[in-house]
Amino acid sequence: MLVAQISDLHISRDSGFLAGRVDPLLCLERAVAHLNRLVPRPDVLLISGDLTEHGGADEYARILELLSALQMPAYAVPGNHDSAAMMRDCLPLQVPAREPGHASFVIEGAGLRIVGLDTSVEGKAYGALCADRLEWLEHALAGRSGGPALVFMHHPPFDTGIEAMDRCGLLHGRERFGEIIQSHGAVAGVVCGHVHRPIQTTLGGVPVHVASSVAHQIALDLNRDARLAYCLEPGRVSLHRCLPGVPMVSHSSYIRDFPGPFEF
Ligand SMILES: [Fe+2]
Secondary structure, three states, X not given: OEEEEEOOOXXXXXXXXXXXXXXXXXXXXHHHHHHHHOOOOOOEEEEEOOOEOOOOHHHHHHHHHHHOOOOOOXXXXXXXXXXXXXHHHHOOOOOOOOOOOOOOEEEEOOOOXXXXXXXXXXXXXXXXXXXXXXXXXXXXXOOOOOOOEEEEOOOOOOOOOOHHHHOOOEEEOHHHHHHHHHHHOOEEEEEEOOOOOOEEEEEXXXXXXXXXXXXXXXXXXXXXXXXXXXXXXXXXXXXXXXOOOXXXXXXXXXXXXXXXXXXX
């Protein structure tokens, strides 16, 4: 199964977002066009949070308009800039959550169980997995020892070295999350957003991928106490190849046009 991922759209009602340097609507429109041009076409698109800047119904309505052109099904989890409740109301097909306390859900694809895990905490930038959500995750993964599963969520479950982002990362439930992922034995990968940069690591032997933003990127600065800044590196779509019995293989595809490909 070929799984596409985009993240951190930050669709905003503000005109002149980030001093007018970034047009999130145009970025999403280009990302959708890019996804539709991919060959082979991904089976599904996952959107790993921060769909909006303010969590407003008007912002989700703009996203729905643009996603209507998408030629594959899409699913989304909330980020810290979203309102989980508003997302569930405005995007019921993309957020098919049934739990009362969080917007997590399971999708059964062709040979792949996709688990959308809500790490958002209302009113907070950081993420957390309380006992309820961790127990829900265990149940969501149960019974899949023979087939692969993919978990997608907003806050990465590890420190990236970009300290300002790590301070608002997944601050609670991280250790237990790692235990659940490792002990399951058939989690092909974990994919996240939040950091606005492409980053890879492993957790309990499972590949973990952080996707770029399709809008603005966080400037890469691994110095201690670096000040948080953004930059206009081109956005990317992540593509995850998920096959039975092997770890997820992740690719990144720049959304911006460039020369090539040329035959050797
Ligand atoms: Fe974001």
